[in-house]
Amino acid sequence: MQISPSILSADFANLQSELDAIKNADWAHVDVMDNHFVPNLTLGLPIVEALLKVSPIPLDCHLMIEDPDRWAPAYAEAGAQSVTFHVEAARDPRTLARALRSAGARAGMAIKPGTAWEPYEELLPELDMVLVMTVEPGFGGQSFMADQMPKVRAVREAVARHGGDVWVQVDGGVSATTIEQCAEAGADVFVAGSAVYGAESAAAAIDELRSLATQ
Ligand code: DX5
Numbered sequence: 462m463q464i465s466p467s468i469l470s471a472d473f474a475n476l477q478s479e480l481d482a483i484k485n486a487d488w489a490h491v492d493v494m495d496n497h498f499v500p501n502l503t504l505g506l507p508i509v510e511a512l513l514k515v516s517p518i519p520l521d522c523h524l525m526i527e528d529p530d531r532w533a534p535a536y537a538e539a540g541a542q543s544v545t546f547h548v549e550a551a552r553d554p555r556t557l558a559r560a561l562r563s564a565g566a567r568a569g570m571a572i573k574p575g576t577a578w579e580p581y582e583e584l585l586p587e588l589d590m591v592l593v594m595t596v597e598p599g600f601g602g603q604s605f606m607a608d609q610m611p612k613v614r615a616v617r618e619a620v621a622r623h624g625g626d627v628w629v630q631v632d633g634g635v636s637a638t639t640i641e642q643c644a645e646a647g648a649d650v651f652v653a654g655s656a657v658y659g660a661e662s663a664a665a666a667i668d669e670l671r672s673l674a675t676q
Pocket residue numbers: 467468469470490492523596597598599600601602603632633634635652653654655656
């Protein structure tokens with residue numbers, strides 16, 4: 462069970478200290494948004510490169526961008542330890558996942574709430590992680606979509622059938638009240654933005670989430 466706090470809810474003027482505040486987490490989740498794939502704009506490669514130099518934990522880059530086939534490999538080449546693209550935006554997800562792996566990153570594929578999982582199951586051998594979105598991508602602080610739990614379950618079952626070390630990540634509205642149902646459905650990597658950075662102690666919130674997921 463791994464916790465990946467989203468720095469989308471951090472203080473963008475103090476990202477180094479905001480990364481230090483979550484150093485007891487497994488990953489730092491970095492939401493890259495291009496104002497095209499989603500109606501919001503955050504940060505891109507130069508800032509990810511800067512974060513990689515100072516982060517005490519590996520970066521889990523979630524690319525909510527158009528044309529990931531063109532742009533995503535550079536994040537892996539820069540040293541991001543996990544790079545996730547959206548399947549809705551990818552032209553050739555198989556080739557893209559292979560490029561991410563050959564650049565040394567774990568390859569992740571994200572699916573939006575309205576996107577079915579089944580057509581993409583055949584890509585599992587190319588993937589290290591499947592991200593099931595539990596909100597519409599674009600913003601932090603939205604309500605958790607419990608209706609995505611059957612999809613989490615279906616991905617977990619597919620992973621069990623195919624074998625291999627493929628992680629199942631959930632992102633959006635994950636908190637102390639929603640994390641247990643995610644774990645029960647088969648998720649093993651949990652992104653939490655507002656539930657971590659909105660807490661009085663980010664470190665304590667991470668520990669609490671991890672223990673709830675592990676029960
Ligand atoms: C939303 C992002 C999430 C976001 C989650 O598009 O992908 O990573 O930061 O924020 P919370 O945990 O507040 O829903």
